[in-house]
Amino acid sequence: MKLYGFFRSSAAYRVRIALGLKSIAVDHAFVHLRRKDQQAPGYVEINPQALVPTLITDSGQPLTQSLAIMEYLDEIQPSPALLPKSPEDRAWVRSLALAVACDIHPLNNTRVLGYLKEGMGLDQAAADRWYAHWIAVGLQGLEAMLAKDSRVGPYCCGDQVTLADICLVPQLFNAERMNCPTEAYPTIRRIAAALRALPAFQAAEPGRQPDAE
């Protein structure tokens, strides 16, 4: 398989973690988002949304959207499982992952920040305020989901590393990189610290990728 990614894309970061947890080795191709490589005709052919990541399967099929790719990996190689067993717990884990993937990350990614400035005429300070606002709203919600739930253990769902954890760490990484305060989210910080000690999370860090700048 082959993964098209970008070191700083947190959606690609998620897929790198999932591949590492499952010890699946893939070829890597790099799509430089700031140079707009994602809009090159050859890339749009495999990812019509012009986003990263894209996973090319062994049969040559391009798969897009990080959560869809990770569910695919979990289906073709079920161990270690990225979802718990009971339908209610699976929904809980997916809801945490989606709270990041739908309600935080899409508001703060490169194309949105670019459009706030180039399309809406806002300055960098306004874009930074926007970024910090959605990080705060999103992490507050996530902290509230995690802080009071008895299913939380060392990781989001007991001691199993799941899709929720895989989405959490790249999002917290982004918040810290943009100097957003995180003191109000002790559960998130505790879980992320435990996850960051795991080799699959370490190997997937943006700074450790071949295309890192």
Place this chain on the structure above:
Amino acid sequence: MKLYGFFRSSAAYRVRIALGLKSIAVDHAFVHLRRKDQQAPGYVEINPQALVPTLITDSGQPLTQSLAIMEYLDEIQPSPALLPKSPEDRAWVRSLALAVACDIHPLNNTRVLGYLKEGMGLDQAAADRWYAHWIAVGLQGLEAMLAKDSRVGPYCCGDQVTLADICLVPQLFNAERMNCPTEAYPTIRRIAAALRALPAFQAAEPGRQPDAE
């Protein structure tokens, strides 16, 4: 089971369609988003993100995030299935659903449009331009995914109604309600027209809900 929703929420609209397709009857509770009922302490207790929908399961567990809820419904009542069988096709369907749920809808929902105006000081015309921009970018990407793929049939994935279809119709409904042009998306329009003829899609329409205004 009990569904907390709002007639105009397209995430709640998705869950209503899924429940209808599976002929699962639930009690309905209404959370008025413009009156900010979603921020009432009693509701935040069950949905810490202060969003709709929330599904209360038969065991009393609150489930949040529409895609997580629909995967749950598909797991507890597998027929009719909302996902195809092969892992690659499942990833394709999920990627279409996520292209809506991550890359279009979160940029244009009530809280984001509110923050553009109240938090960023933009006027209604600027907020409308923002809305139209992300509808156009999102539907262009989705049209490109659908227009060239041999798996597309009467619906997004052959003749099976899937999560992709369930996400598509509410998103197109919103685009039309906001008078965004859709002529450039003939595949989306054709599929949506076929879906809108189905009873489960009709019954879930915002205007047919008890809390419709």
